[in-house]
Amino acid sequence: MNIGQASAASGVSTKMIRYYERTGLIKSADRSAAGYRVYTKSDVHTLQFIRRARDLGFSVAQIEDLLPLWNNRERASHDVKVLAMEHVEQLCAKVAEMEAMIATLKHLAENCTDDDRPDCPILKDLAEGRHGECASPPENRFGVARVG
Amino acid sequence: MNIGQASAASGVSTKMIRYYERTGLIKSADRSAAGYRVYTKSDVHTLQFIRRARDLGFSVAQIEDLLPLWNNRERASHDVKVLAMEHVEQLCAKVAEMEAMIATLKHLAENCTDDDRPDCPILKDLAEGRHGECASPPENRFGVARVG
DNA sequence: GCTTGACCTTGCCACGGTGGGAAGGAGTAA
DNA sequence: TTACTCCTTCCCACCGTGGCAAGGTCAAGC
Structure with missing residues (x-):
């Protein structure tokens, strides 16, 4: 899946996907032989997560805290609630x-x-x-x- | 009156005073022989106006519309109200x-x-x-x- | 006089997010 | 081949504010 498809599927513009990658919010995408960024469904899922968090007004910095909690199965729901309520x-x-x-x-x-x-x-x-x-x-x- | 005094008297930082001048929101200040910006009480009055408008959440662009109305004795209060209500x-x-x-x-x-x-x-x-x-x-x- | 310290000048960089656009390569379909 | 879309990187803009640096000025004290 190229960046355009990932963008359409997630609702995050290609501009912003590259920006999130550059600033380290998301991991660097794999590249095709030609240097095109390649995305998986899981990546799109992450982008959707980010998109929805942005829609709820979370800053990118806050999402930076939210993402590891989302990925961490050991997380405590309390930690998430604290972040949300701070927001x-x-x-x-x-x-x-x-x-x-x-x-x-x-x-x-x-x-x-x-x-x-x-x-x-x-x-x-x-x-x-x-x-x-x-x-x-x-x-x-x-x-x-x-x-x- | 130097920029520091104007800043203290108006509540607008020196940075922002220079910025407002550079972007044309306020007219260029006169200069002393040494090149220092010189302000009058009237200038401070204008800066206070800007400061209060910013405190009420007006953007600089909106203030750009507000200032001439303020300076214009022929203004119609209706025009001001329209701007305010848009805001x-x-x-x-x-x-x-x-x-x-x-x-x-x-x-x-x-x-x-x-x-x-x-x-x-x-x-x-x-x-x-x-x-x-x-x-x-x-x-x-x-x-x-x-x-x- | 000379030094010190506060003030002024300009200039550049940063933030947070987002979009625009240019210049050039890659892929695809007719 | 041509034409078109997509991708790449790079730079620029917005808005309002702050920070820092290098240098000029001014006033007060010694």
Whole structure:
């Protein structure tokens, strides 16, 4: 199986397959006489695993921890759960940050006259940093936010 | 005022001030005889504006749209509101994606024995893509997620 | 004066993931 | 043979931020 087929079967682009190989996330594929990468069903299975983990928001670094657990029959399910819950924590933190931003912006937008006059609480807030003089979650007042 | 003072006063790192200048987000600063960048209170004001907009999750590209509106006394508050609400939409979309991931992961983790046995619904799901054979939001089933 | 230390300058490199594209080889089908 | 698709490697881009290095400047203290 060439890289194109492995890509189609796994949903991981050829670009990314080569990238994962280069960075050591997956082992180097065997090569045909002509130098083409050759994949087995098992390799595709691994790629699918990676793809699904990415879809669930795991970083490549986290998947690096997940893969050996997946391959290790001696693993403790506890270890996996710890990784998963750590990831959930990270996701929740980001969600909380964004929720705070959304709340602030919505509040500002509500006070916006929304017409052709130049008075605008949104710009005013951005300029003066008062965050609408009310109701905005405290995390936002001190620049903690920034989701990155 | 040198770049260091402008940085301290605005909360934007010197690195980022130079970056914003290089990429054209802010105008090139005047220079002293020795070539040092020189800033005015007004420049600091602009940097604070940028900083607060970043804290609210606006991208640099979005701020590029916001700045002229801020500087333009003829602006219509409607235009600002549109930009802000577009941004809120984007934030909401990301939040929804992440909430879906969180829900899926939590559901999987709940079914985890959380001990030293190797059976693990989380890894099983990642390998087989059934997403816990229930309850997971449909968006997740087909790889739509992936937050970036 | 001279030294020291804090500050400034530019430049390059890195991150995480992903895509684009070029230049050239390999395979396959008509 | 030709034509087309696929493969290879290599470099470049995004975005926003930080780090480090080599060198210039400035102000304070001796």
